[in-house]
Amino acid sequence: MRITVAGAGNVGLVTAVCFAEAGHQVTCLDTQKEKIEMLEKGQSPFFEPGLEPLLEKNLASGKLRFSTNPRQAYRDAEIIFIAVGTPEKKDGSVDLSYIYIASYHIAENIENDVIVCTKSTVPVGTNEIIKQIFQNRKPRHLKVDVVSNPEFLREGSAIMDFYLGDRIVIGADNPEAASIMEQLYLPLKIPIVVTDIKSAEMIKYASNAFLATKISFINEIANLCEKVGANIEEVCYGMGMDKRIGANYLQPGVGYGGSCFPKDTKALVQLAGNVQHPFELLESVIKVNQHQHSLLVRKAKEMFGSLKGKKAAVLGLAFKPETDDVREAVSLTIIKELLEEGSMVTAYDPIAIPNAHKLIGNSIEYTTNIHEALKEADFAVIATEWDQIKHLPLDAYIAYMKEPIIFDGRNCYALKDIQRYPITYVSIGRPTIL
Ligand code: NAD
Numbered sequence: 001m002r003i004t005v006a007g008a009g010n011v012g013l014v015t016a017v018c019f020a021e022a023g024h025q026v027t028c029l030d031t032q033k034e035k036i037e038m039l040e041k042g043q044s045p046f047f048e049p050g051l052e053p054l055l056e057k058n059l060a061s062g063k064l065r066f067s068t069n070p071r072q073a074y075r076d077a078e079i080i081f082i083a084v085g086t087p088e089k090k091d092g093s094v095d096l097s098y099i100y101i102a103s104y105h106i107a108e109n110i111e112n113d114v115i116v117c118t119k120s121t122v123p124v125g126t127n128e129i130i131k132q133i134f135q136n137r138k139p140r141h142l143k144v145d146v147v148s149n150p151e152f153l154r155e156g157s158a159i160m161d162f163y164l165g166d167r168i169v170i171g172a173d174n175p176e177a178a179s180i181m182e183q184l185y186l187p188l189k190i191p192i193v194v195t196d197i198k199s200a201e202m203i204k205y206a207s208n209a210f211l212a213t214k215i216s217f218i219n220e221i222a223n224l225c226e227k228v229g230a231n232i233e234e235v236c237y238g239m240g241m242d243k244r245i246g247a248n249y250l251q252p253g254v255g256y257g258g259s260c261f262p263k264d265t266k267a268l269v270q271l272a273g274n275v276q277h278p279f280e281l282l283e284s285v286i287k288v289n290q291h292q293h294s295l296l297v298r299k300a301k302e303m304f305g306s307l308k309g310k311k312a313a314v315l316g317l318a319f320k321p322e323t324d325d326v327r328e329a330v331s332l333t334i335i336k337e338l339l340e341e342g343s344m345v346t347a348y349d350p351i352a353i354p355n356a357h358k359l360i361g362n363s364i365e366y367t368t369n370i371h372e373a374l375k376e377a378d379f380a381v382i383a384t385e386w387d388q389i390k391h392l393p394l395d396a397y398i399a400y401m402k403e404p405i406i407f408d409g410r411n412c413y414a415l416k417d418i419q420r421y422p423i424t425y426v427s428i429g430r431p432t433i434l
Contacts, residue, residue, distance in 0.1 A: 001025070001184065004077035006102045008035055008066065010046060010158065010259070010325070011119055011151045012083030017054045018162040020064035022187060028066050029073035039066045047324040047351050050159040074109040079184065082106075082130075083119040083151070092266035094123055103130050107137035110144070115177050117147045121208075121264055123271050124201040127171070145177035148197045150204035155258070156322030168192045171200020205271070208264040209282055214249040215256045216288040222252035222429025223295075232429025233411070252428045254334070254383065254409035255292035258319040259327040262289075293330050296381050296407040297337040299426050303405070304378070308342035313377035313401070315370065316384025316410075317349035317356040324352040326359060330409070331383035338381075339363055348373035350388055374400035385410035394421045 001024050005016040008030035016028035030036050035045045042056040058064035067073045074080060084098040099120060106116060116134070118127055127148050134144040148171035153161040168185045170192060172178035178194050185192055193203070222232040232252045240247025256262070265286050272279035301307055319329035326332065331347070338345050345364040349356065353366045367373050370392055374380060380397065382389055390412045397404040398421060406413075408427040418425045418433050425433040 002076060002078045003027070003081065004029060004073045004079075005081045005083055006030075006073075006106070007083035007085070007098075007120070008032075008039060008045070009083065009085060010048065010155055011153065012081070013039070013044065013046075013055075014048065014051065014153060014158045014162060015081055015083055015119060015151070016064060017051060017058060018159065019184075020058035020061075021054055024063070026058075026064050027073045027077070028064065029070065030066070030068065033068055036066045036068050047322075048158050049156065049322055054159065070105040071109045074106050074114075075111045077110070077114055078112065079115045079117060079180070080106055080110075081117050081119050081149070086120045086122055086263075088263040088266060091270070093270045094121075094263070094267045096122065096126060096129075099126065099130065100133065103133040104137060107134050107144070110138065110142060113143040115145045115147055115180060117149045117181065119149055119151045121150060121204050121260070121267075122148075122201060123205070123267055124198050127197045127201065145172070145174050146197070147172045147177050147181055148200035149181065150200060152204070152207065155325055156320055163188060165190050169200050169203050170194045171197040171203075173197060205264055205268045208261055209268050209285070211249050212256055212261045212265045212289065213281070213285045215251075215253075215261075216285040216292070218250050218252050219255060219292045219428070220288055223292075225429040226431075229431070230429075231415075231431065233415075235429075252411060253292075254295060254330045254428070255289040257293075257328040257330045257332075259325060262286075262328045293333040294337060295428070296409050296426075297334060297341065300338075300379055300381070300407055301341065303424075303426070306341070307338065310343045310378040311376060311402070312338050312343045312345050313373040313380040314338070314345055314347040314364075315373065315380055315382045315389050316386055317347055318352035318384050318386075321384055321386045324355050326352050326355045329356075329383070332356070332359060334381055334383055334409075335360060335364060346373045346375075346377070348389075349384070350386060371396060371400050377401045378403065379405040379407060382406065382408045382410055382412055385412050394418065394423060397421075397423055 003019050003024050004027045005012045006029050008028050016026045020026040038045050044052050082102050084102050087095050089095045127146050131146045138144050168190050170181045225232045236250045239245050240250050269279050269282050317331045347366050348370045405424040411427045
């Protein structure tokens with residue numbers, strides 16, 4: 001099929017590349033000229049494992065092309081995916097302006113009947129508004145079917161998630177459009193849920209809110225474990241064996257970050273508030289998460305009294321491993337608080353430094369050499385569970401730091417391993433090792 005994807009971000013680019021790989025003729029459109037220029041040279045503007053080779057291959061075969069020109073991109077498309085950003089506004093609600101602008105561009109440039117499929121995460125009711133935009137702006141003789149097709153990929157494993165996702169959700173009012181979308185996805189052999197548009201929109205928010213709830217829940221249990229002398233690792237193991245609970249997302253830590261969970265949880269609270277349904281549970285999940293972000297700095301303060309003039313090594317800037325995305329990364333809150341306490345920070349990350357630098361500038365030192373970050377540090381804070389950090393031999397902390405004191409926000413090390421070294425180790429929900 002002739003597919004156009006609006007937005008060459010984490011979702012749009014992966015969608016475009018993977019549908020081209022599946023044999024479709026794909027055009028990926030973005031408003032950012034520099035992004036498109038990079039992509040035309042086969043370079044991805046962000047890091048995603050396995051993406052660049054597929055990008056190069058499908059560019060070379062002519063299955064995939066890039067454009068900044070809406071007319072060229074939309075004119076003869078049969079399916080258009082909207083995968084533009086839906087960032088958070090100051091009040092926690094969703095900025096839908098990119099969605100609406102993309103819809104205007106589509107309406108003004110199509111020359112064929114088309115299915116417009118919203119992949120971006122949008123509040124319940126948004127696709128109704130998109131439908132009205134087409135009603136008002138499309139050429140009269142053309143038919144536009146609007147379908148909700150929320151995306152569930154995870155950065156860092158996005159390509160794998162495209163091929164091996166748990167489900168595909170298609171929300172449609174028109175069974176014909178739903179059936180075309182089903183055909184498109186059928187070769188992936190992933191279970192497909194066909195439902196109405198509003199339920200599809202809600203499935204995405206409810207899923208992210210539930211996962212966020214699981215994280216905040218286990219973090220609260222971890223904090224409780226510390227107070228009563230239990231070990232969260234044992235607790236998670238025992239809980240996760242219950243199939244009704246499951247072991248996924250039962251990892252305690254410094255809380256969730258990233259470009260989705262923080263904004264999607266707040267958007268759902270807003271959405272609930274708009275219909276006079278205070279979502280108190282989710283409000284608590286958000287509050288617990290924010291509190292958890294500060295946990296390690298609070299613990300460091302408790303240990304040192306004051307952090308003024310202390311040199312801190314922050315290990316990991318990306319919001320999770322295998323990505324260079326730092327949007328809402330917990331590392332940024334940790335760094336901000338350390339600087340407020342008067343610490344000097346050197347941050348290590350294998351790939352996310354350029355993106356972090358755009359947000360926090362030269363207020364800290366950066367290095368891609370983990371030993372360099374640890375050199376002469378008074379304490380280390382682990383913010384991201386990169387393999388490079390998890391597999392760092394523990395004697396490196398002893399060799400490079402002033403004193404080997406680790407605040408591990410991702411429980412990267414087994415306590416029994418730490419116990420073999422003269423290291424002070426504070427982690428989440430487990431006994432401190434002095
Ligand atoms: P992103 O910010 O990485 O990319 C969005 C892209 O859209 C940008 O490159 C921007 O220039 C482009 N854009 C904006 N207006 C445009 C227009 N009118 N026409 C063409 N391009 C335009 O965003 P993302 O992380 O890919 O997320 C996209 C959507 O998918 C969001 O709603 C997000 O919540 C959702 N989502 C994201 C993830 C994820 O892991 N990133 C996962 C699932 C769902």
